[in-house]
Amino acid sequence: MIAAVDPGSYASLAAVPVDHLVPVPDAVGLREAAALVHDAVTALALLDLTALKAGETVLITGASGGMGTLLVQLARSRGARVVGVARGAEKLSLVRELGAHEVVDAALPDWPRHAAAALGGGADVVLDGVGGALGAAAFPLTAPGGRFSAHGAPTGHGFATIPPEEAGRRSITLLGIADVQLPPARRVSLATQALEEAAAGRLRTVVGAVYPLERAGEAHGVIEGRGVVGKVLLSV
């Protein structure tokens, strides 16, 4: 069994209501399940929220991160054309391997120009998991009438701030972190769906590093250092 703990915490034991528990299928390891229980739930919710459809184009920033690696796969399996933004050759190669049609290196100063070329006529959906200046630079890549989700802020410079009047002028729907705060029953349902996808071999978790609970500080350090691809887990 697995459950998301609300509010989030690091602990070897936690009490959760029994109806928040989700059975982990035999084909899925507990570490894999831990990598999915939060990130895949949000990823599935984002794809539902933005109503990403087959044939649409999606731009995913932070594509090499814990949630980004899942978004790339889930968007691809919905039949979307996926353009992933990540930093450096190793991360870009992983993002491509996970199903991105095109990848763009965020380390290039003119990455938005490369992304615009990869997108063709702009992105129907932008899933911004990075925020700050990078998120702001991703906004103009949204096609008129598209959807832009500013749900990530790992840079420490906040979520992408988009002037609502600019979005309105181009008929772009702005979405944010508040739109993916889910009630427990929906979290359980999406976690069950994610675990089924993983058990069927359709959703791969990328665990970049595992640290014992007592070394949680080091785990934070490697996340901030951006040297790890995918998810960093703590083990107890």
Ligand SMILES: NC(=O)c1ccc[n+]([C@@H]2O[C@H](COP(=O)([O-])OP(=O)(O)OC[C@H]3O[C@@H](n4cnc5c(N)ncnc54)[C@H](OP(=O)(O)O)[C@@H]3O)[C@@H](O)[C@H]2O)c1
């Ligand atoms: N996971 C969830 O369920 C969830 C739910 C709601 C919101 N969010 C938010 O969504 C964002 C992404 O989540 P995540 O779980 O994928 O996080 P993550 O595993 O830490 O990945 C974040 C990605 O952002 C990129 N990044 C760009 N600039 C960065 C910087 N200055 N510092 C650190 N990373 C930077 C990194 O990729 P490169 O090095 O390749 O650029 C990294 O792969 C986070 O802000 C998180 O709070 C996550």
